[in-house]
Amino acid sequence: MKKIIIAIDGFSSCGKSTMAKDLAKEIGYIYIDSGAMYRAVTLYCLENGLFNTDGSIQEEALRQQMRQIQISFQLNPETQRPMTFLNGKNVEERIRTMEVSSHVSPVAALDFVRKALVQQQQEMGKEKGIVMDGRDIGTAVFPNAELKIFVTASAEIRAQRRYEELKAKGQDASFEEILHNVEERDRIDQNRAVSPLRKADDAILLDNSHLTIAEQKQWLKEQFEKAAHASH
Ligand SMILES: Nc1ncnc2c1ncn2[C@@H]1O[C@H](COP(=O)(O)OP(=O)(O)O)[C@@H](O)[C@H]1O
Numbered sequence: 001m002k003k004i005i006i007a008i009d010g011f012s013s014c015g016k017s018t019m020a021k022d023l024a025k026e027i028g029y030i031y032i033d034s035g036a037m038y039r040a041v042t043l044y045c046l047e048n049g050l051f052n053t054d055g056s057i058q059e060e061a062l063r064q065q066m067r068q069i070q071i072s073f074q075l076n077p078e079t080q081r082p083m084t085f086l087n088g089k090n091v092e093e094r095i096r097t098m099e100v101s102s103h104v105s106p107v108a109a110l111d112f113v114r115k116a117l118v119q120q121q122q123e124m125g126k127e128k129g130i131v132m133d134g135r136d137i138g139t140a141v142f143p144n145a146e147l148k149i150f151v152t153a154s155a156e157i158r159a160q161r162r163y164e165e166l167k168a169k170g171q172d173a174s175f176e177e178i179l180h181n182v183e184e185r186d187r188i189d190q191n192r193a194v195s196p197l198r199k200a201d202d203a204i205l206l207d208n209s210h211l212t213i214a215e216q217k218q219w220l221k222e223q224f225e226k227a228a229h230a231s232h
């Protein structure tokens with residue numbers, strides 16, 4: 001069957017990557033977590049002193065250094081889950097910390113950062129057969145994607161999911177801190193000038209507040225089958 005592009009966008013921590021990863025594995029497509037790329041650039045800024053003490057970004061320095069930032073993905077041979085590499089180093093764990101979460105949205109609002117990453121994302125999707133999740137995949141990266149999904153859930157439910165995830169990894173963050181971060185990122189992501197987070201007109205809306213992981217996986221598989229059939 002002809003391969004298609006699947007774009008999954010939505011609010012933070014609602015389960016986009018969980019469903020995108022599962023579907024890609026099942027149908028033999030490439031999975032790309034575009035958020036990991038913005039997180040990797042943010043980690044680079046943190047490690048290279050590109051944040052001022054007031055939290056603002058040294059934009060000119062970052063602009064100069066963008067070409068030095070190489071991001072790639074490799075499958076973990078044990079878990080078959082993708083791991084993110086920044087300039088050859090595995091940063092998968094470090095990019096998921098609260099420190100990165102609380103700095104990423106202002107970095108992702110910079111036009112030159114988006115331009116560089118969107119170009120790489122489009123290159124990755126040239127052959128189709130890709131599932132990509134993020135904020136602007138259906139609106140800016142792949143506006144012609146054959147299947148677009150926009151996921152949402154209540155902020156409290158999303159924060160609770162992220163809280164449990166971090167707790168299981170042994171990371172110390174309070175529910176209130178996570179809820180604040182989730183709401184703050186949604187606010188910045190929706191209000192930025194370049195490619196703000198919004199549902200594409202032709203995206204299918206999924207509120208998964210009360211769906212289990214297994215139920216949403218099944219729902220997505222059905223959407224894929226319909227879209228793949230329609231594009232045949
Ligand atoms: N339907 C669901 N019900 C409960 N927990 C979920 C559901 N979908 C995902 N999760 C969990 O919520 C957390 C956030 O999911 P993730 O896929 O990382 O979200 P996103 O990619 O949207 O930020 C993960 O720990 C994941 O296991």
Ligand SMILES: Nc1ccn([C@@H]2O[C@H](COP(=O)(O)OP(=O)(O)O)[C@@H](O)[C@H]2O)c(=O)n1
Binds near residue numbers: 012013106185189
């Ligand atoms: N396509 C994308 C993906 C992420 N992002 C930014 O990167 C941040 C982290 O994305 P993510 O998908 O890892 O976030 P979580 O929802 O997984 O916490 C988001 O809050 C956005 O600011 C973006 O601007 N565009």
